[in-house]
Amino acid sequence: MKLVTLVSGGIDSTLMSILAKEQKFELFPLFIDYGQLGSKLEWEACVYNHLHHKLPVPKKMVLRGFGKLIHSGLTDKKLRIKEDAFLPGRNSLFLLSAGSYAYQVRSQNIAIGLLTDEFKLFADQTRGFISTAEKFISMEMDYEVKILTPLMDFNKAEVIKLAESKKISKTYSCHAGNVKPCGKCISCLEIENALKNLNQE
Amino acid sequence: MGGGGSNNYDTRIIDRLSKVAQDSFKSAQPEKRNVFISFDHRDVGDINLLRGQASNDILKVEFVKESDRLQLL
Numbered sequence: 038m039k040l041v042t043l044v045s046g047g048i049d050s051t052l053m054s055i056l057a058k059e060q061k062f063e064l065f066p067l068f069i070d071y072g073q074l075g076s077k078l079e080w081e082a083c084v085y086n087h088l089h090h091k092l093p094v095p096k097k098m099v100l101r102g103f104g105k106l107i108h109s110g111l112t113d114k115k116l117r118i119k120e121d122a123f124l125p126g127r128n129s130l131f132l133l134s135a136g137s138y139a140y141q142v143r144s145q146n147i148a149i150g151l152l153t154d155e156f157k158l159f160a161d162q163t164r165g166f167i168s169t170a171e172k173f174i175s176m177e178m179d180y181e182v183k184i185l186t187p188l189m190d191f192n193k194a195e196v197i198k199l200a201e202s203k204k205i206s207k208t209y210s211c212h213a214g215n216v217k218p219c220g221k222c223i224s225c226l227e228i229e230n231a232l233k234n235l236n237q238e
Numbered sequence: 239m240g241g242g243g244s245n246n247y248d249t250r251i252i253d254r255l256s257k258v259a260q261d262s263f264k265s266a267q268p269e270k271r272n273v274f275i276s277f278d279h280r281d282v283g284d285i286n287l288l289r290g291q292a293s294n295d296i297l298k299v300e301f302v303k304e305s306d307r308l309q310l311l
Contacts, residue, residue: 056263183265
């Protein structure tokens with residue numbers, strides 16, 4: 038079965054792609070450059086991990102105008118990296134883009150690496166949102182698309198555990214876009230907290 | 239960033255996590271293929287046969303009766 042995977046070079050989407058490959062899906066990885074500060078390093082990590090784990094090379098969709106006009110800590114250095122991290126429409130943009138790509142390659146499945154919505158920060162990270170997005174995309178294209186969220190029962194610590202068992206390394210997810218992770222953005226803090234919890238186990 | 243370290247987690251935990259992820263992929267939907275079948279009005283027996291198949295919920299084939307939607311010229 039065909040599967041469009043939304044990939045970012047981070048640990049979540051890398052793990053998701055490897056798990057999908059193990060399930061014998063024919064993968065169509067899609068990286069979205071929406072003008073995020075970390076896009077260059079994310080893309081490099083994304084390509085590296087796909088090659089390293091013998092996954093198909095991802096396609097890049099360049100939508101940098103989105104982040105140029107819609108400001109957030111993820112797209113604008115002048116804003117606060119953590120407090121202003123919400124980028125309205127980000128996950129909708131990802132899913133709609135993946136839906137269009139799925140239509141083109143005749144895949145009826147999309148996968149996104151969202152984690153448990155128990156500790157969700159934003160409204161577009163919930164099961165309810167995914168279910169609505171699925172209906173919207175299917176109706177919009179008159180083409181039934183299923184959105185898979187294989188990590189939605191996982192927290193970050195569990196992702197790290199499973200990723201280590203799959204020998205995943207050299208992922209990148211810092212929102213600041215620096216070579217050395219900033220340690221201040223939501224993504225860095227999430228990983229830091231998860232590692233702390235794991236060390237206490 | 240991410241990953242890192244060299245912890246040896248309990249293999250039972252890893253197996254449980256792998257199983258959870260594997261199960262979530264089961265809801266994937268197989269690709270659909272469309273086949274157009276046209277009948278002469280005299281082939282009512284064949285048409286009824288397909289109508290019977292269409293009412294079978296177990297069968298993984300979806301029937302769409304286009305003649306209800308399209309006006310034939």
